[in-house]
Amino acid sequence: MNVIVTYDIIRNHKEIKDELKQLGYKDIIQGVILSDNTPVNQKLPNTTLLKYEATSTKIVCDEVCSIITKHNGGKDVVFCAELASNFDWNAR
Secondary structure, three states: OEEEEEEEOOHHHHHHHHHHHOOOOOOOHHHOOOOOOOEEEOOOOOOOOEEEOHHHHHHHHHHHHHHHHHHHOOEEEEEEEEEOOOOOOOOO
16 A cells, blocks of 8 residues: 655654655655656655555554654644555646
8 A cells, every 4th residue: 555644743854754764755756747648756745755565554654653753853743544546646
């Protein structure tokens, strides 16, 4: 399963995001431009990450919360959701 994660924290954003990326979380989503099928990599918003091939949303949420706590990030909200297997997306 692929899981999208978004979180609000108060501090230490860079350290938290860097460690999550070391654990395999991605801040870029791959897709294609619908008008001509050109491949595109879209950077996600600053506090949004993807975890590909995750076991469950709970495991991802627990891991993200643990890293935020480890770095004293001041966790406000963490949201994890499974992406549909063939989902459409748009970005600007």
